Amino acid sequence: MILQTPSSPVRAGARDWLGLAVLMLPVLLVSIDNTVLSFALPWIALDLKPSAAMQLWIVDVYPLVLAGLLVTMGNLGDRWGRRRLLLVGATGFAVVSVLAAFSVSAEMLLVARLLMGVFGAAIMPCTLSLIRGMFEDREQRRLAIAIWATGFGFGGAVGPIVGGLLLEVAPWGSVFLIAVPILVPLLALAPFVIRESRDPDPGPIDLPSIGLSMLALAPIVFAIKHVATEGVDLLTLGAAVLGVVAGVLFVRRLLRQRNPLLDVRLFAVPAFTGSVLVNLMSVVSLVGLLYFLSQHLQLVVGLGPLEASLVLVPGAALMMVAGLVVVRLVRRIRPAVLMASGLLLSGAAYLTIALAGASASVLLLGTAFAALSVGVGLAETLSNDIIIASVPPAKAGAASAVSETAYELGAVLGTSVMGGVLAAAYRAHLVIPSGVSDEAASAARETLAGALDAGAALPDAVGSALVDSARHAFDSGVVLTSFTGAALMVVAAVVALATVGRSRA
DSSP: OOOOTTSSSOOOHHHHHHHHHHHHHHHHHHHHHHHHHHEEEEEHHHHHHHHHHHHHHHHHHHHHHHHHHHHHHHHHHHHHHHHHHHHHHHHHHHHHHHHTTOOSSSSHHHHOOOOOHHHHHHHHHHHHHHHHHHOOOOHHHHHHHHHHHHHHHHHHHHHHHHHHHHHHHHHHTHHHHHHHHHHHHHHHHHHHOOOOOOOOOHHHHHHHHHHHHHHHHHHHHHHHHHHHHSSSHHHHHHHHHHHHHHHHHHHHHHTOOSOOOSGGGGGSSHHHHHHHHHHHHHHHHHHHHHHHHIIIIISSSOOOOHHHHHHHHHHHHHHHHHOOOOOHHHTTTTHHHHHHHHHHHHHHHHHHHHHGGGOOOOOHHHHHHHHHHHHHHHHHHHHHHHHHHHHHHGGHHHHHHHHHHHHHHHHHHHHHHHHHHHHHHHHHHOOOOTOOOOHHHHHHHHHHHHHHHHHHHHHHHHHHHHHHHHHHHHHHHHHHHHHHHHHHHHHHHHHHHHHHHHOOO
């Protein structure tokens, strides 16, 4: 009999690997839900007729609520039981997904998306923190986290594909009903193959810190979102100031505690902070590209949902491959070099789209998405590994919450900032032909889908002129947004090299 020592951690067995497979179900679902609306947006815009601001809110409220609640939910899972919280979150998520599927107004869909964010926040910190406890051996854990990160990235990339397939045969509400068949196996199998875990020394419940954490994140994300749609005004400044003040008070309170809600001292470690930032910027690049690429393929190129989704299939597959291959590469190449290489590859993809402009072919767009997906797959796997390995297993929920807060904040910024740049450029370049009514002109200025809908109701000559102008304006916005994405990826690569440095994670 071989005794295990501190230097010889217990290796995971078949039950743990099966448990990992079950944990991938909610990971795929929540990440799919971040991007599945990309292909459904044109149909929602035509059916529910939301304004441009409402359309962005429908997309953004889900990751916004997740970002605000993840730290709190991660701490609750550490205290109450991560598996238990996972099952509660999964049940609630399935119920409100059905509510979203049968929404009859933009406001109803917005509320349903908000509730999905609440229950999604209960799911996500539990998945990564349960993995931290199931896989004590570093090599096994790195592979498990690679699979987790790959599933997260793959879900984000495959969301539009799933949406495209469903929209080809069913109404737009069907994109939300996928939650039911995914979560039922989780609820049935999780109690048998996933070990319960919690923090043995959670400390007292810190309600003021919980309140400050939400008061810090939500207003700042709202301010960014508001700037993207309405510009800088008193509401923007007020929200930003409230978030910053709450953030400062939150950090000061945590620094005075022995067992805080979140150990903010981790951010003094350059590799940890750099990995969080890389995580965030990688997701911004992925979600930002999906936001405009899905609309371009359908509304500008004229592809159907299924055809457009197939353009993204190679990228989704390569993202999964890249996340797994990097586990072997990191044994020979420093994490910082691999992360920076992946981020620069993603930047090159954006630059290719920007330089091609309106002449970009479907093949070029699909290739660019594939290149960006490989880069994101590399960066996401390594950044998550560094983040989760920085803390002891008992605090895995809090560290997982930091990683996933960066992911959800990146999803918000991907649509808010990149979508805001796109919307501003679209409005600036849109020329309304003479003969267009004020009502039609207002709809055309809101979204490209609104312009196409308005153009279809106008006389042929005027309608065609409006549609052509709207498509050219949208392409101008794509170019500017792509240059922004390329610059962001260069910044992310510099951050990776400067913070992770010569570390071997």
